Amino acid sequence: MGPGPAKRTAPEAGEASGGAPAPDGPGAPDGPEGPGPAAAPPGPPAGADPVQDAEPGFEEAPEPPRPRTNTAVALVVTAFGAVGCLGSWSLGPGTPAEPAAGTWPLVVCAVITVLGCVLLGTARRTADTEAFSAASWKILAGIGTMAGFIALIGTIGFEIPSALLAFVWLRFLGGESWRLSAVASVLIVAAFYAVFVGLLSVPIPHLF
């Protein structure tokens, strides 16, 4: 996790500032590595810190350019395009007069590859990536709960996985109290059961 500044944005709101010019100073060194789950201590409970998010997104500070992250992103895009080109070629590139299955994917992948090269060229100047923050462990945990949900739903139905998911999200990702988390997760599952199994009689795997 890089020492980049804590990033707070309201999504999609950044345009209102008219695009503040990014400082051309040295970018904060920031590796492209993913959020390390072990390195981050759990953040303080959400909502307990009103100062953190006091400003709405349209007054956000400009992000410093992160050349290393940008380069890595550009390389991934270029590599993806190149691999896609190979895959499309193997489908049969065809000719303009007689397009084959691979013609269109080949065109698209070629464009992606070129765009990746353009990104590579502008990697030092762009400043539209967000740093992974101390709270990024939550994302991995969140995806983990969903993976668990998928793994369990086929065998033991949706009730227990749903309750577990809701509890983890409330207690650990949301910072709610133990009691509220326990009660709310049971209530949520009960409501889901009533709606999906009772009212809509959806054939979702369920225990009871």
Place this chain on the structure above:
Amino acid sequence: MDSLAPMINGFGVVLEPTNLLYCLIGVVIGMLVGVLPGLGPAATIAILLPLTFGIEPVTAIIMLAGIFYGAQYGGTITSVLLRLPGEASSVVTVFDGHVMARQGRAGTALGIAAIGSFVGGTVSIVALSVVAPLVAGFALSFGPPEYTVLALLGILLVATVGNGGRVKALVAAGLGLLLATVGRDTFTGAERFTFDSLALADGLDFVPIAMGLFGIGEILHNLEQRHRAVSGAVKVTNTWPSRSDLRQSSGAIARGSVLGFVLGILPGGGATLASMASYALEKRRSRTPERFGRGAVEGVAAPETANNAAATSSFIPLLTLGIPANATMAVIFGALLIQGVPPGPQLVSQEPELFWGVINSMYIGNILLLIMSIPLVGLFVRILRIRPAILAPITVLITLVGVYTVRNSVFDIVLVVVFGALGYLMKKFGFEPGPLVLAFVLGSLLESSLRRSLLLFDGDALGFATRPISGTLLLLLLVVVLLPVARMLWSRRTAPADREKTRTGA
């Protein structure tokens, strides 16, 4: 005009109790979504897609449309009262709206916004009723070459006018086009990019992609950010604006309606751009521009009128050409496909009930919103007290269980989570998911039109330029591609030190 009879029949469709009920449900959900920061209308509509399977196509689209324009009303409330724009299209309303609220004129700001939204929406619906059948009639003669260029133009415009970096938006669009090719090729029957997986042989479904990218992606992205706990809202009194306020803002409302309508039709335009453009226009026109940002009533009226007008008129390209103008329209496009109603120029003549039913439902929806938005302000503000930490797991579960119900497939849940993670990473690295979803929706149309055109032209790409309509569109396409490049080169020459290429200056 012989189209008057189906239009009047459309009112009959709207006034059916079920449709009225779903219209009400739609606009209430829309307002809620507008009030709550975080989930936008595209995400909400995507998450609710599974619920629309069991109901009639007209009813489903009436509800989804209600969510879309309802959100434009709701976003205003939090912008004015709490300085928290619930939607991107209400960001500019904050400038003057919140100052007005602090001056004790919150009621006036909300009142003028509701009136402006109503006028803008209604003007836009009337214009839509006139323009849409004409465009559709014109588009009936379109062949594969026209559709190729039109789809390309739509994708390019959305990618270049939207938020974030242009190049990255194009990469996202390319990824969407590529994802659309997964599965069996309709021309040759060859399996493409299926990696020998049976689940992928039929191609990727639109619903898990939209739900994952917009729904789960946004929830994950919000997890990292802490939303401010909402405390004591401003008291709202005297919501009916005074006569002088109305007189002062009538010009802004009129101009906002027109500007919003025009910008909404353009692909990539939509509500956000319209609200910003009309605010800028009013400020430039005003004899006292220094009042803007200090509680000018026009500064609320103009953007709120324009965003509603634009939200309405952005239905035109979808309902007449089958080309969605923005990400939300792409999701509604998906909803129409799921219902077995392919959007396109034949919609007006073949599905007049759906076409006019949906359009006319917007009158009712706007009236409902006008009635609800003022007295229910207090209620909506109270809803903001529900902590996002409690809403997040509920939304996640609705998404996971909802996507399963579409095809009773666990694989679809896997897809939702995979695309949710992708959506999160895309946001993190500056890629907008909107162009991806739009390009995915248009991907198969684009590919098949292109291949048919190439067969038609015997491989001669110049054929696109020789047909009048596709030639004109191609010219437009070139302008869209070359203009930013030219501007980039120009700014590099004039100001080499101070540059920020990747942000669109639109």
